[in-house]
Amino acid sequence: MTGDFAVWVYLSRTPLLWLTVTLLAYAVADRIATATNRHPVANPVLIAIALTAAVLEVTRTPYATYFEGAQFVHFLLGPATVALAFPLYEYRATVLRALAPMLAALLVGSVVALTSALTLGHLLGVPREVIVSLAPKSVTTGVAMGIAQTLGGDPTLAAVLVMLTGMTGGILVTPLMNLLRIRDMRARGFAAGLAAHGVGTARAFQVDVVAGAFAGIALGLNAFLTAMLAPIAVSFLK
Amino acid sequence: MIVGLTLILAAQLVGEVLARVTGLPVPGPVIGMALLLIFLVLRDRYARTAARILPKPLVDGQLESTGRGLLANLSLLFVPAGAGIVGRLDVIAVNGMALAVIVAVSTLTTLAATALTFVWVARWLRTGEER
Numbered sequence: 001m002t003g004d005f006a007v008w009v010y011l012s013r014t015p016l017l018w019l020t021v022t023l024l025a026y027a028v029a030d031r032i033a034t035a036t037n038r039h040p041v042a043n044p045v046l047i048a049i050a051l052t053a054a055v056l057e058v059t060r061t062p063y064a065t066y067f068e069g070a071q072f073v074h075f076l077l078g079p080a081t082v083a084l085a086f087p088l089y090e091y092r093a094t095v096l097r098a099l100a101p102m103l104a105a106l107l108v109g110s111v112v113a114l115t116s117a118l119t120l121g122h123l124l125g126v127p128r129e130v131i132v133s134l135a136p137k138s139v140t141t142g143v144a145m146g147i148a149q150t151l152g153g154d155p156t157l158a159a160v161l162v163m164l165t166g167m168t169g170g171i172l173v174t175p176l177m178n179l180l181r182i183r184d185m186r187a188r189g190f191a192a193g194l195a196a197h198g199v200g201t202a203r204a205f206q207v208d209v210v211a212g213a214f215a216g217i218a219l220g221l222n223a224f225l226t227a228m229l230a231p232i233a234v235s236f237l238k
Numbered sequence: 239m240i241v242g243l244t245l246i247l248a249a250q251l252v253g254e255v256l257a258r259v260t261g262l263p264v265p266g267p268v269i270g271m272a273l274l275l276i277f278l279v280l281r282d283r284y285a286r287t288a289a290r291i292l293p294k295p296l297v298d299g300q301l302e303s304t305g306r307g308l309l310a311n312l313s314l315l316f317v318p319a320g321a322g323i324v325g326r327l328d329v330i331a332v333n334g335m336a337l338a339v340i341v342a343v344s345t346l347t348t349l350a351a352t353a354l355t356f357v358w359v360a361r362w363l364r365t366g367e368e369r
Contacts, residue, residue, distance in 0.1 A: 022321075026314045045313045049320035056321060063325050070318035076308065077315045079243070081267035082250045083305035085274035101359040109352030116344040124336040134340060138348060141319065142265050156329055161341060163323040164330075166316070168345045176349055187356035195348040202312040212309070218352075220268040227263030 012061065018069025025051040038206055040174040045199055046167055077198070084201075084216035091213045098186050098214075105187070106218065109194040110225045113138040114233045128237060133157040135230045137165040140197040143223040147230050162197065169196020170203040185211040193218030241295040242304035249274045 011017040029047035036042040056066055067074070088095060095102075114135055121131035133153035136144035141162050148158035173192045182188060189211030192200035197219050205212035253270030256262075262269075281288045281297065289297050330337050 022317050023314070026311075026317055030313075045316050045320060048314070048317045049324060052317055052321040053324035056325070063322050066321065067318060070321070073315055074318040077319075078250050078267040078270075079246045080308040080312055080315055081265070082246050082253070082270040082274050083308045085249075085271045085278060086302055086305040087309070088271070089275055089278040098356075098360065100363055101356045104359040105352045105356035108355040109348055112351040113344065113348040116347045117340055120340040120343060121336075124340065126333050126336050126340070130333055130337070134337070137341065137344070140265060140268075143263060146263065154329065156326055159319075160323050160326055160329055161337065163316075163320055164338075164341050165345050168341055169349060172342075172346060173349055176346060177353060180350060180353065182353050182357055184353075184357055184360065187353040187360070190356055191349045191353035194352045195345050198312070199316055202316065205309060205312055216271070220264070220271065223268060224262075224264050 012059075012065065015069035015072065018061075018066045019072055020069075021055055021066075022048075022052060022070045022073050025049075025055070040171050040203075043167065043171050043203070045170065045202060081198075081216075084213075084220075087209055087213035088216060091210055094186070094210060095213065095217065101187070102190060102214070102217065102221075105190055106194065106221050106225060109191065109218075110138075110222055110229060113195060113222075114226065114229055118233055118237060122237065129153055130157065131237060132234055134161055135234055136226055137161045138169075138195050138197060139223050139226045140219060143227060147227055151231060151234050163199075166196045166199030170199045173200060173203060174207065186214045189214035190218045194222045197222075239295070239300065239304050241293050242301035245277070245296060245301060246270075246274065246305065246308075249277070 026044065026048040028051060029044040032047055033039075033042045033044040055061075056063065117134045117137060118131055121134050126134070129152060132151045133148045133155075135151065135153070136147040136158060139147065139162065141159050144158050144162045145155040149155045169192060173188065173196065177188045177191070185208045189204040189208065192204045192211070193215030194200075196203070201212060201215035201219050204215035250267050250270035252273055253268070254266030256269050257264060257266040281292065295301060
């Protein structure tokens with residue numbers, strides 16, 4: 001008994017265990033996603049997060065301990081974002097030809113994301129500091145937390161809302177686009193990246209490389225535009 | 239793979255430094271993406287010089303396959319942050335229902351508005367060309 005416990009104490013302290021758990025959860029989630037023929041509801045990110053969170057809950061592991069192992073995976077988000085340059089470059093001709101539709105969609109999408117969140121928040125009687133944390137929900141986490149903080153919101157709440165938005169977008173984008181009969185992969189990808197940042201981009205890459213390339217551009221441009229527009233939009237709130 | 243990864247990390251590093259120095263509201267990695275894009279454009283424009291002065295892995299396609307490997311598993315990279323969010327769901331407890339409705343409705347509206355604008359403008363420009 002004490003022997004088992006010693007093993008557990010050792011394992012729970014090394015990055016190895018939690019890194020393995022993260023990869024294993026993803027492998028299982030990806031298997032489930034493949035088995036359902038990549039059905040939008042079987043989103044591998046969502047399943048992997050649920051599995052990992054369940055393991056943490058059952059073993060009563062503090063998040064800080066888990067993150068010591070998982071940080072190696074988390075760290076790769078930065079380099080992966082840089083790597084979005086490759087599909088962008090590969091499809092540069094397609095991208096350049098779509099410059100006008102892209103800029104129009106960026107402006108409309110960014111304004112709709114902001115105003116719909118603020119208006120709904122106002123109508124449903126959500127307190128001001130919560131509405132402010134909602135404003136940057138379509139933007140990639142780091143930037144969203146910065147925006148929320150500058151505007152007097154709660155960065156942690158903003159991060160949670162960003163993740164929920166990403167999940168919602170990643171799951172709903174395919175059925176919604178089918179419903180709207182939009183077959184243009186450029187438009188589908190661009191919308192996924194704009195509304196649901198990295199999680200939407202990850203979904204786009206699972207469907208189509210061109211969609212992924214456009215999602216990556218939308219993610220970058222919308223981070224910039226929302227940071228510009230959010231203070232203006234929030235100033236309209238009483 | 240190491241040379242390619244070094245270039246990608248270097249692009250991110252310069253991007254992070256630029257983001258902090260200029261105070262621009264753009265994540266460092268996004269600036270890094272722009273820098274890498276500039277590198278790729280220049281490399282192929284001056285292909286002959288590039289082949290002579292750059293390390294082989296940067297010109298023979300190895301760089302690209304490193305990047306593709308990273309992007310192929312983009313979904314995995316959100317798991318650590320996501321698992322942390324599950325532990326902090328308490329912050330939305332007070333306004334939970336309202337927030338769920340707002341996130342769902344606003345995300346759907348944004349997706350639809352963005353994609354429809356894209357498609358309409360693309361179609362409108364094409365008819366413009368034909369005339």
